[in-house]
Amino acid sequence: MAEKNKAESSKKIRTRFAPSPTGWLHLGNARTAIFNYLFARHNGGDLVLRIEDTDRERSKKEFEEAIIEDLKWLGIEWDEGPDVGGPHGPYRQRERFDIYKKYVDILLKKGYAYRCFCTPEELEAEREKAKKEGRPYRYSGKCRHLTPEQVEEYLKEGKPYVVRFRVPDGRDIVFEDLIKGEVKFNVNDFGDFVIVRSDGSPVYNFVVVIDDALMKITHVIRGEDHLSNTPKQILIYEALGFEVPKFAHLPIILGEDRSKLSKRHGAVSVRQYRFDGYLPEALLNFLSLLGWYPKDGKEILSKEELIERFDIEDIHNAPAVFNKEKLYWMNGVYIREVLDLDDLTNRVINYLKQYKEHLDKEDQPVAELILQKPYEYIKEVVSKVRDSFFTLKEFPKRAKPFFVDKVELTPEAVKHIEKITPEVAKQIVELYLQKVKDMETFKGEDFKKVAKQVAKELKLKPGMVFKTLRVALTGETQGVSLDLLVDVIGKEATEKRLESFLSNLG
RNA sequence: GCCCCCGUCGUCUAGCCCGGUCCAGGACACCGCCCUUUCAAGGCGGAGAUCGCGGGUUCAAAUCCCGCCGGGGGCGCCA
Numbered sequence: 001m002a003e004k005n006k007a008e009s010s011k012k013i014r015t016r017f018a019p020s021p022t023g024w025l026h027l028g029n030a031r032t033a034i035f036n037y038l039f040a041r042h043n044g045g046d047l048v049l050r051i052e053d054t055d056r057e058r059s060k061k062e063f064e065e066a067i068i069e070d071l072k073w074l075g076i077e078w079d080e081g082p083d084v085g086g087p088h089g090p091y092r093q094r095e096r097f098d099i100y101k102k103y104v105d106i107l108l109k110k111g112y113a114y115r116c117f118c119t120p121e122e123l124e125a126e127r128e129k130a131k132k133e134g135r136p137y138r139y140s141g142k143c144r145h146l147t148p149e150q151v152e153e154y155l156k157e158g159k160p161y162v163v164r165f166r167v168p169d170g171r172d173i174v175f176e177d178l179i180k181g182e183v184k185f186n187v188n189d190f191g192d193f194v195i196v197r198s199d200g201s202p203v204y205n206f207v208v209v210i211d212d213a214l215m216k217i218t219h220v221i222r223g224e225d226h227l228s229n230t231p232k233q234i235l236i237y238e239a240l241g242f243e244v245p246k247f248a249h250l251p252i253i254l255g256e257d258r259s260k261l262s263k264r265h266g267a268v269s270v271r272q273y274r275f276d277g278y279l280p281e282a283l284l285n286f287l288s289l290l291g292w293y294p295k296d297g298k299e300i301l302s303k304e305e306l307i308e309r310f311d312i313e314d315i316h317n318a319p320a321v322f323n324k325e326k327l328y329w330m331n332g333v334y335i336r337e338v339l340d341l342d343d344l345t346n347r348v349i350n351y352l353k354q355y356k357e358h359l360d361k362e363d364q365p366v367a368e369l370i371l372q373k374p375y376e377y378i379k380e381v382v383s384k385v386r387d388s389f390f391t392l393k394e395f396p397k398r399a400k401p402f403f404v405d406k407v408e409l410t411p412e413a414v415k416h417i418e419k420i421t422p423e424v425a426k427q428i429v430e431l432y433l434q435k436v437k438d439m440e441t442f443k444g445e446d447f448k449k450v451a452k453q454v455a456k457e458l459k460l461k462p463g464m465v466f467k468t469l470r471v472a473l474t475g476e477t478q479g480v481s482l483d484l485l486v487d488v489i490g491k492e493a494t495e496k497r498l499e500s501f502l503s504n505l506g
Numbered sequence: 507g508c509c510c511c512c513g514u515c516g517u518c519u520a521g522c523c524c525g526g527u528c529c530a531g532g533a534c535a536c537c538g539c540c541c542u543u544u545c546a547a548g549g550c551g552g553a554g555a556u557c558g559c560g561g562g563u564u565c566a567a568a569u570c571c572c573g574c575c576g577g578g579g580g581c582g583c584c585a
Contacts, residue, residue: 020585055584120583127582136508136581162583180511189509190581197583204585228510228580251512251578258577286518289533293519297532316519319578323517326534336547387547398546451543466543478545 013045014218017071017078018208020052021063024269025070027322028223028253028261031287035250036221037076038288038310048215049081051092052208054201059094070270074280075303080215088215093207100202103210103240104163104195112239113195115161116143117154138191139164163196165206165235173231178219178248179315185231193232209233213242221248221312224319225260248312251291251319261322273327275358277351277393281338282331290320300333332390344386345379351392363396369403370396377488384484401474401485407497413471420464422505427458428468429505433498442494444487472501 015036019029040047049071053059068083080086090096107113116139123139130137144166146154154161167187174184195206212220227249237244255265267273273283285301293316294301294309301309335344352359352367359367370378381402382395389398409417417425431454436442439450451469455462470482473494486494 018585022585052585058584116583123583131507138581177511183510185509194583199583201583203583208585223579224511225579226585229585249511254578256517260579289518291518295520297520299518299533318512320519321517323534326518329534332547385546388545390546448543463543470544476544480545482543 011218013040013043014048014216015040015045015221016048016050016212016215016217017076018050018052018211018222019067020055020058021060021067022055022058023063024271025067026261027268027270027273027287030070030074030270030283031253031290032221032223032250033071033076034074034284034287035292035310035312035315037078038307039219039221039312041307042310045218046079047077048086048088048217049078049083049091050211050215051082052204054093054204054207056094056201064092066271070274073274074270074284093211096207096211097202099214100207100210104202104206107165107195107236107239108163110239111166113163113165114144114146114192115151115154116164116192116194117146117159117161118142136189138188139193141192144192160198162194162198164192165195165232165239167192167232167235173234175230175234175244175247177227178221178246178312179251179317180227180249183227183230185228187231187235190232195236205229205232206236209236209240209242212245213237213240217245219246219248221250224249224252248315250315251317253290254319254321256321258321265322267324275355277355277358277391277395278327278331279334279339279347279392282327282334285334286327286330290322291316300330300338328390335389335391336386341379341383341386345375345382348382348392348395349375349378352396355393359393359396363400366396366400366403370399373403380488384488385480388480398480401476401479402488405493405497407473407475407501409471409475410477412477413475416467416471416477417505420468424460425468425472426502426505428454428460428465429472429498429502431458432465432469433495433502436491436495436498439491442486442491444483447483447486473497 017029017033017036019025019033025033037047039045049068051064053064064082068081071078078084080088080091082089082091085091104113108115122142126140127137143164167190169188171187172184173187174182177183193205194203196202211217230247230249234244236242253261255261257265261268267276270283274280281302284303285299285306288301288306288310289299292310292314295311295314296309298305298309339347349371352371356364356367381399384402385395385398389395432450435450435453439446442450451465452462454460455465458465466482467477470479471477473482473485489497
């Protein structure tokens with residue numbers, strides 16, 4: 001026994017993430033992938049990526065590629081998979097059909113499975129009947145006891161059939177879930193289930209076992225929606241003499257209305273968050289904290305820190321509501337505190353290049369102008385405004401005055417001018433312009449000084465002067481500190497903007 | 507309907523296994539004040555959870571036991 005324990009504990013930990021390529025990577029699946037990754041890395045184990053494309057109808061190659069790209073973008077690395085290969089491949093289920101067939105034959109031969117010739121209509125009738133009688137539906141087992149001769153005959157007739165697993169009667173299946181604790185099912189709750197469809201393709205519940213066993217997966221970490229599949233799978237493991245892995249079922253992610261997070265709740269794909277200007281580090285960090293919490297309570301964690309702290313035992317077992325507000329905040333933390341300036345600048349530039357079409361309409365021309373500027377200039381602007389944007393997508397909005405010389409007034413700005421009257425606005429701006437022109441140099445630190453002088457000479461409130469200058473310089477009534485702005489755009493551009501404001505005033 | 511899982515501030519959660527230090531701690535959001543040329547950021551402070559409910563056990567329960575209620579997931583020739 002002691003020896004066995006030793007052997008077990010020294011066995012390399014292997015986890016897997018097995019998405020089906022039927023859509024973009026969903027946030028819930030991304031989190032599952034993250035937990036598999038963190039668990040494997042924390043324990044010095046391997047992560048396997050496997051594509052579950054047995055659903056011919058819905059699986060698409062382009063989704064497989066998109067999922068792989070999004071996983072990489074998030075920073076998840078796997079040791080074996082369809083793109084990198086490995087000793088237990090192939091890693092696409094459609095390429096493994098021969099393997100599955102072999103195991104179906106074994107089950108058939110040993111009597112753990114049998115051919116079922118019931119038609120969909122017959123099954124439908126069974127289902128209806130069960131419903132009417134108010135009992136849960138289970139396959140009747142009609143074809144369980146077909147004689148070999150009958151089977152032979154049906155086969156000869158070319159009658160279509162499925163293969164069903166012969167579920168033993170009345171047994172309790174008990175297993176220790178790493179998150180849920182002891183979970184018990186009785187096999188009577190489900191009937192003989194299908195493992196091969198009538199078109200010859202194997203079904204998920206079956207192939208997942210074959211693959212996990214052959215790929216030497218030691219820990220199956222997946223969504224809680226798979227919990228009730230587990231007993232069926234354990235039956236197959238046992239029938240085939242495979243070692244049963246450890247299971248960990250993650251609580252699902254809920255939308256704001258406390259139902260399973262789905263398209264109805266808005267953006268639910270990793271890709272969508274990329275489009276919206278989220279940083280992979282922030283998304284990874286945030287998703288990790290959905291249902292798991294580090295012992296030291298530190299929330300802003302790099303990938304390395306997550307790996308170091310991750311412990312599957314600490315996963316909270318209640319479902320978690322996806323709180324986009326907090327993700328948004330966290331993305332802001334990464335933008336203003338975590339990333340270094342060059343890194344951030346490059347991300348802004350790349351985002352603008354790659355996802356221009358996802359910007360708001362009015363920001364697109366701004367993005368063009370930004371991209372025309374030299375790197376150093378953009379970097380300087382980023383350093384000035386990084387405190388005020390939360391997603392890369394918002395950068396053009398915040399940085400617009402640094403790039404757009406042609407100032408257009410917003411409705412609020414127009415309102416402000418009307419309120420103080422155009423005459424007063426003209427007075428302020430003219431005097432300010434005059435003073436700037438008289439100066440040899442005009443730097444950010446001078447901005448305030450001059451504005452105060454203008455206020456004093458005109459006997460106006462400083463606030464009014466500042467606001468008016470803001471309107472003249474940016475067309476807006478709020479935004480970056482003006483001293484930072486003029487410092488970056490320089491004396492000449494400042495004068496030009498003031499002049500054009502005046503000429504527009506008429 | 508049946509099976510399974512879950513239930514601490516609006517949300518994410520700490521604490522629960524090993525009852526007392528918890529009239530329950532942190533984070534987001536919210537409110538107020540400060541900083542300030544505005545917005546934001548930042549600093550400080552505040553409000554917000556009778557620990558789903560009801561019974562036990564105990565000197566003592568968020569923590570242990572039972573029942574109930576509520577929420578969610580699964581019951582396919584989808585994964």
